Amino acid sequence: MRVSDIVFDLLLLGIFIPSIAGFIMGRPVFVSYAYSDSMTPTINRWDVFFINPLSKGEVGDIIVFNLSGKWTVHRVYAITTEGYITKGDNNIATDQQDNKNPPVKRDQIIGKVITIGGRPIKIPKIGKYLQSKNSHYLAVGLALVGGAILGVGGEKERKRRKRRRKVIDTSVIYVLMATLLAIGIVFTASMSWREIGITYASTLAGGQKEGWYLPGTTFSENITVKNYAKIPMVFIVEGKVVNREAFKLSGEEERNIKVTIHVPEETRIYTESVKVYSYYPILPTSVIDRLHDENAYLPLLIEGLLVFAGLIMLKPFLGEPEYIPLRRF
Known part of the structure; x- marks a missing residue:
């Protein structure tokens, strides 16, 4: 196996894994479509x-x-x-x-x-x-096809190993793959974070048009937080116009959040934002909430480490490590 083959396979996994994870998350990564x-x-x-x-x-x-x-x-x-x-x-x-x-x-x-x-x-x-209801089967199918392509290439190499010197431990490649998967999970979750903007006008003509309010008044409205993923996710919503909340939503479930805005005295257009963070439900919601309090990225870091550790623990059940030959470019 050439060094270039190994680099290509790892690069392929680096694109393939986040794309599948992004599809399940309902968040485009490298591929998307227009609806x-x-x-x-x-x-x-x-x-x-x-x-x-x-x-x-x-x-x-x-x-x-x-x-x-x-x-x-x-x-x-x-x-x-x-x-x-x-x-x-x-x-x-x-x-x-x-x-x-x-x-x-x-x-x-x-x-x-x-x-x-x-x-x-x-x-x-x-x-x-x-976008169909059975789309998760397509995601699994893509994963199987990708795995088959990599597997066929690996089988061809295994048939030629006896005549070549053994220099690379497959455990190293497995660790790299586990690392890519953990990074892919962290990447797709963090890039799904978003802000929901609420634009309104403070004006003496308040009430004459939608979104126009009298200076010094207070108004409330609902915004919708939707889980676009196919799997349950934990959400944390925060901002100066909402009460901070941490909750779990099932796949494609949504929840209304009440927004309360105090209209400034100065007459002009304003935009308030509500930040929405999403995490995998690997940890309990209360634990994610406490970790998020320290740093928004801390729950992602710990979840990524847990995924990596879980994959490493599975390695002994996959059999003894093998060695594959290495050829230069």
């Missing part, structure tokens, strides 16, 4: 497209971001000091027109759609099957 016609004809409904998570995009690029709790794929129309102004190619107005939504902040963007010659790389209509 509306807002980007037609550039990206049609149900078209699968690919994401570069290392780029936040520039004016003219197509980005994937969280807009009021929903994953959205739209083009960057402009960039201001307050954030990104976005627009669907098939929409007349921007997402922010008439203060319908606040500008998109950089931390709401998960990546840029990969294009060649200005055209997105896409697979038509596949997304229709990904």
Whole structure:
């Protein structure tokens, strides 16, 4: 086996594992699909497209971001000091027109759609099957296919081992795979964090339009926190306009959170935000809540370590370690 083969397999796992985990989490990582016609004809409904998570995009690029709790794929129309102004190619107005939504902040963007010659790389209509009720079977199928591809390659190498010197312990590769899986879990959970913005106006014409309130008054409304994942998740909601809550939601379950806002005396447009953190239910909700109090990333770090430790403990049950030959590039 060449060094390049090992690097390629690990790279493949580094993309494959987070993508499957992201699918189960309901959070795009490297691959996603459009569920509306807002980007037609550039990206049609149900078209699968690919994401570069290392780029936040520039004016003219197509980005994937969280807009009021929903994953959205739209083009960057402009960039201001307050954030990104976005627009669907098939929409007349921007997402922010008439203060319908606040500008998109950089931390709401998960990546840029990969294009060649200005055209997105896409697979038509596949997304229709990904959003069906039985879509989790497709995820499992993709995992099995990926595993089979890696397995076939490994079997071919095993047949040639006798004539080559043994230099690499498979335990090392197993540890690297366990590390990638743990990192993938932490990555998909942390990148699912989001902010829900509430935009309103303090104005003497309060009550004449939706979202207009008299200075000095108080109003309440509900925001919806939804678990887009296929599995249960623990959520922590906090912000100065909500009471901090920690709770568990089943797959695709949602919960209404009451928001109370005291309208400032100064007349202008305001935006308040509610932060939503999500964690795997590996630890009890109360423990996650206490750890989150110390640092938002601390529960993720401990859960990642627990996953890694669990995989390492399984290693002895997989048989004795083997050795595979190593050839240079």
